[in-house]
Amino acid sequence: MTSTTDGTPDGTADGTAGDVVLVLLDHLEGRLRPTSLELLTLARSLPGAQVHAVWSGPGPDGAALAVVGAHGATTLHRVEVEGADERTTAAAVDALVAVVGAAAPSLVLVASTFEDKEVAARLAVRTGGGVVTGAHGVERTGDGWLVRKSVLAGSWGTACAVTGRLAVVALSPHAVRASALEGAAPPAVVEHRVEASAAARAVTVVSRAPRPTGDRPPLAEAEVVVVGGRGVEGDFTAVEELADVLGAAVGATRVATDEGWIGHEAQVGQTGVTISPRLYVGAGVSGAVHHRGGMDASWTVVAVNSDPDAPIFEFADYGVVGDLTEVLPALAAELRRRRG
Known part of the structure; x- marks a missing residue:
């Protein structure tokens, strides 16, 4: 079941046609990770892109919405996955599958982290999309998306063409520098409630312990x-x-x-x-x-x-x-x- 705050039909949240680019937002206790801001910055730089963002779990608050809007997103899809721990990769995929069905993007951007690369692979299997990880650049071509990445210990630069309906790209941290727009409005919020898949329900999180952190960045x-x-x-x-x-x-x-x-x-x-x-x-x-x-x-x-x-x-x-x-x-x- 999917519901929206503004009454627009399924498709793009503002009811218009366009090249939707979907960004998965990674957050911890409501705080956006820097990689998410980099993904939004890249997405808005793509010609003709309508930037949509996906937020799974509780939140975001007003401050987080303002940050998402300032970095280029015009629509934020907040997804509640019922019957599963929303912090598991399987639940994140359920959230993305729901939004992909509603917004019909041609490109999904995630961070090239251990967790999000698993999300990208699962999403590509469920949607029939083409997946590229460890990317450092994305370009629009006439028949799809061209993704650039280094391989073989950096000795070769490659260009991977995704010609299918959906490209799922995991972008390496710092591939672009995050930057905010002045005067940008917060995004419109679209609410989704989806039933967890069997894969998401199969995972039971019995406890969590925060990784010890110091003053240094991850x-x-x-x-x-x-x-x-x-x-x-x-x-x-x-x-x-x-x-x-x-x-x-x-x-x-x-x-x-x-x-x-x-x-x-x-x-x-x-x-x-x-x-x-x-x-x-x-x-x-x-x-x-x-x-x-x-x-x-x-x-x-x-x-x-x-x-x-x-x-x-x-x-x-x-x-x-x-x-x-x-x-x-x-x-x-x-x-x-x-x-x-």
Whole structure:
């Protein structure tokens, strides 16, 4: 069952025809994640797009609605999935399927996170859409959508054409810079109530425990990341000091996590977290192909390594050959000095 606040018929919420782009909003306790604002910014930049957003679960409040409108959405679909925990991926897919049926989008944008990539795959199966993950750009073509992404540890750039009725695209964090529009109105709200699917009902959440967090941003979403590798020799003090000065997240190579120098949740690479920060600083990182596969989408790469032949210098934008225990503290001190 679907109901709307403004009485418009099923289809686009304002009753007009157009190229609807649907954005899944990720939120935590009513607060939008930065990746959602990036998705909205990209969506509104697409020529002729009508930007619709999907909010599953309680909320949003007036402040969140204003933020969604300021970043380009004209319609917000708030979906209540009855009979399931709305925070599971299966329930998120139920919400999206309902809105896809009502709004008839040609493109659905989600964040390229572990959870949302699963959502994208499930949605594509249920709707017959074409799915592309890890994207860094989307363009409209005459017969569909063209999605750009890097593959093979960043050694190749590809263009993936989705020619079917629906494209489901998972966009990498920081692929675009989020920006707000001045004077934009809050979006119209369309209410939906849907029955949970068998897949969503099959999941029972018995408890939740928040992941311990500090003052640093989440690794996958951080705009700046400082990574320590084998060269730190078990001591992440200099890495963490520089990260705190930069307001950055701390990452690590597989060697560092396997040695127990830092938790496995900090691992960056093909078997760890894939990141795409605006600034990546690698300290004592060799730049092996499996690590590069998880960070090659970084906008600017700075490498500090005592080995002038380290592979990371082959693709770094800036390189410093030196002892990281001397270079990183000196860099942190200089940054503090310049900031007064």
